[in-house]
Amino acid sequence: MREFQRAASKIKEGNVVVFTGLGVSCESGIPTFRGSEGLWERYNPARYATMPQALFTLLESPQEIADFVIDFYEMFNCAQPNIAHNIIAELEQKNIVTYVITQNIDNLHQDAGSQNVCELHGNACEAICIRCGFKEKRTKEDIAAFTEGLKSLRKRWELLKYMMRYIGKCPECNVRLRPNIVFFGEMLPPEELKKAKEVARNCKCFIIVGTSGVVYPAANIPYEAKHSGAFLIEINIVPSYRDIADIIIESPACKAFEGISKYL
8 A cells, every 4th residue: 555655655754653542552442431341331431531521430339339440440451462562662663753641551562672652641560659650560460460350349348448458648748549541531641642742743754643633732742743743654444634644544453564664
């Protein structure tokens, strides 16, 4: 495909930033949250993913939260990096990709080997202290053991105690940690958003992969790159940035990166 060759020629020039949405992770088995098989078909996001309502739900009905947490984390725990994640990581190792900006919380870019990752919506594998910013990483083994433990509990006080113990406290502030995820209605982490804008403004080539372009303020970042002179490549089954993209590849992420990699 001619677009693969054209994209590869621009990517080879280096100073590339990759901006990813859920379209890059769905090929790893993570469904869209709003799709027919998504979590929000079974769980009301206003009750489970909005603060402080999620906390009220936990205190009022810990079994409901436990069911949601099990489904939520098992979905991520089963996923593995796909070809697109792996090629992006390899391009970073070759000093072609300088940064990955992702709206995903699945840790798959890091699992593939990417080091410079800006996470606009947090990371499902981390807990964070809202006072000092301390972050604690949780391995997939930790998360699997936690969800298995949840399945064996039924009493309200046992569930609350178990979940609170797993969430843990900040070793610096001694305050309760929380999942490092941006809930509905919350602001994006200011340092992450600042970094994303900075790298977008300073890149030579900006690759948009599998994002709907409707979640703000993240959706504005490709425009920051374009206005600063970057060459834009969009890889998407349904393109979202036709107005500014220089190359559009209407394809799933894995097929596109596989095709591009043949010319790199």
